[in-house]
Amino acid sequence: MQAPPAAVSALPERSRATKQRLLDAAERLFAERGFEGTSLRAVTQAAGASVSAANYHFGSKESLLRATLLRRVEPVNRRRLERLDELERGAGGAPLAVEAILDAFFRPTIEVRSASAEGAAQYRQVAARLYSDPPEIVSALARDLFRPIRDRFVVALARALPQRGHDEILVALHFTVGVMVHVIAGHLDPPPADDGAAVRLSDEALLRRLVAYTAAGVRACGAGA
Amino acid sequence: MQAPPAAVSALPERSRATKQRLLDAAERLFAERGFEGTSLRAVTQAAGASVSAANYHFGSKESLLRATLLRRVEPVNRRRLERLDELERGAGGAPLAVEAILDAFFRPTIEVRSASAEGAAQYRQVAARLYSDPPEIVSALARDLFRPIRDRFVVALARALPQRGHDEILVALHFTVGVMVHVIAGHLDPPPADDGAAVRLSDEALLRRLVAYTAAGVRACGAGA
DNA sequence: GTATGTTTCAAACGATCGTTCGAATTCGTC
């Protein structure tokens, strides 16, 4: 019963590789079949490791899920805050445009989407599952991870729309998150084709439409309420 | 190995009640814990029936899920088409306003939400799971159930926005579905509270904001693309 | 009451689940 190592970077190469492979396999399978629908054995088999190796590194299946989610969501959220900080520094105290704020919100997820790293390509489903999976661990994690992001963007939007109340901003941002989740969930990537052909959008085109749609929505939401 | 009865309404009362209780319990538990996360025994125990009763009526756990989803989604989708037909008949050939179309799209789900029937209160999560659960049965069912709805609303929106291309409408409607899914998933109902208090919206207020947000988004999406 | 078909149940089946344990292997360091 050894304690799992603290930091990944300070480990022997063999351990690091196994841990990495386990995370990759878990990410793919959890995204494809969900948490409850994926057995630990399926993960370890796909990773070319043993069940005990997984429990040695992560302690439990639940902790493996948590590590899987954290690995992807953390950098995206950090990038969101960085972009917003950049924009606000550049504006020199003036409120930002709604479009700029939403660009900072959406761009990091789209960037990950287009990143060539094969692992990152599955970020969509991982993040989407954050908002739909039933296990308490997931929803709690989603709250904890997303709360600071949301609060930060609510403040920025409130400054951009001084005539709006706090609650109105909150509801509008909630709608916006819905758009984001649905898009990164991949329901668009092979989007609902009509005649069999898929609507393939470049990342920039998708981002532009996302910002246009949600910015107009945010501006309009609460206008008549 | 008897074949399950065809129609519910033409059955003895005992059987009908059991089948109903099983559907109610399955709906609640599937919504709370997901499909894979819910055991058939948990469902039957909550319904006060035996596992064999469930398999007698539905044949398998998967068919029970299908029946559970169908019971709620079918009437809502029918209502959507009815509303849209009503509006178009009333307009006498003229294109509808985007707001009217989206009202027809959102209102049925909100109506279910506010229906006092305790079972219908869980429709949100059931429908939301349609778009996020991994089992192939669910996503396939979602496609089959939603495809006619989507096609019908795309046509209506294309008439309302003649300058938009078909693909643009499709993407905008996709974003709109994301808003709907996220809202009925209940991520708003006990909405992200900031200071501990919840943003409680009346159904009419929620509907008004939904329509305002998505109508502005649909109008704006593709404008600059 | 008897006969017939429907509905329900308790019990058991084989399979698979997450986790644990002790031994075997490998690594970092001398």
Place this chain on the structure above:
DNA sequence: GACGAATTCGAACGATCGTTTGAAACATAC
């Protein structure tokens, strides 16, 4: 090469899974 620590593994544990089975309980018609 040798030693202690870190890592991996195969095997097994107990629990739970979805499904099946055969008989009991029920309704309905004669």
